[in-house]
Amino acid sequence: MVETQDRSQTQPARLMDGTALAGRITRETSAAAADVLRRTGVAPCLATVLVGEDPASVTYLRMKQARCAKAGIESRHVSLPASTSTAELVATITGLSQDPAVHGILLQHPVGPHIDERAAFEAIAPEKDVDGVTMHSFAAMGFGLPGFASCTPGGIMRLLDAYEVDLTGKHAVVVGRSAILGRPVGMLLLGRDATVTYCHSRTVDLPSVVRQADVLVAAVGRPRFIRGEDVKPGAVVIDAGYNPGNVGDVDFESARHRASLITPVPGGVGPMTIAVLLEQTVQAAARQLGLT
Structure with a gap:
């Protein structure tokens, strides 16, 4: 189980391999889709x-x-x-x-x-x-009820689980408040007993808030917006940004020497989004066809 802890400036973070995890989820989804077809035609x-x-x-x-x-x-x-x-x-x-x-x-x-x-x-x-993306789905996420998670936030949670990140009591900082990424990922983190802070364009002294994050989710849509010097030593860094030039919202090279775990861009959050979309499509089909 991963706990955030102090790290030396020279020890790089472990990469959270979204491509490999998405591949496993997609293989399981393919088997589930074949089962739906076999059972229902x-x-x-x-x-x-x-x-x-x-x-x-x-x-x-x-x-x-x-x-x-x-x-x-x-x-x-x-x-x-x-x-x-x-x-x-x-x-x-x-x-x-x-x-x-x-x-x-x-x-x-x-x-x-x-x-x-x-x-x-x-x-x-x-x-x-x-x-x-609907209000119904957002409410279900917020109340912990059955429903479909927004795909990118859902993929982020799957990554955190795969790397055994213990969220209980951790301070999670979400930079960004979009309706399909920032806001729902904060609700999912809250549902896992993290203490969640949302940051946005009107946040005063953003770097000081970011420095408090045990788990940092960058979803602001600005290249290299989060500087490595503002990452708490040992933090888990999830970069949900994708900007021209294949760069994320976090300055990867400087942040990887501060974080304990970090998602690369590309190859981190992106593949997980599509994997969750496919998985939820098969789950929806199974429910609508009376299999679950």
């Missing part, structure tokens, strides 16, 4: 919705579709023009929610400034919200 199906043609989003969705195919999950893609209105997007998602052949729905972010993204998310039926 129906393969789990994930529907993805994209508004516009943002190159990064297109690439990301293609990767998800390829991972679905490898895991035995069918994928259905709906591509909508950038001019799509909120009402049109809500109608599309509502139709997928009502389609019994679809077991999970993913709306790719961002959708464009003219669209009410929250309204679109809320059109996803809770039992198909495998990306954990």
Whole structure:
């Protein structure tokens, strides 16, 4: 069991290998998908919705579709023009929610400034919200009730468990408060008996708060925003950022000589996000088909 402790400046942190863990989860998910197909004659199906043609989003969705195919999950893609209105997007998602052949729905972010993204998310039926983006899913996370976790926060928790990080009583600092990453990961950490502090753009003297973190989650979307000198010796550092140039929100080279465990970018949190998405899609299918 990992406890945070003092470390010398020259001893590098252990890397938290998200790629290897995601591979194991995906293999288990593939076996579960095959079992669903064998027992029901129906393969789990994930529907993805994209508004516009943002190159990064297109690439990301293609990767998800390829991972679905490898895991035995069918994928259905709906591509909508950038001019799509909120009402049109809500109608599309509502139709997928009502389609019994679809077991999970993913709306790719961002959708464009003219669209009410929250309204679109809320059109996803809770039992198909495998990306954990609805208010229903957030409430379930907050109250520790059955439901689907936001995929990146869920992947972070799986990494912490895999590396036997004891969260009880630890001070967890989350830098970032987005609805699909910062806020839900804080709720999940709180549910595991960590003491959680949220930091954001209006936090006064952010470095002094970061220095108190036994577990630090960086989810601010700014390259190398967290400096190594501000990492508490022995802290567990989770870098959930991904910025141009394959760099995260933490200055990796300086932080790795202060932390006890640290996620690399790439190869840390990113692979876990997709692995959890696939796992939750198969779980959703099993529930909807009456297997659980």
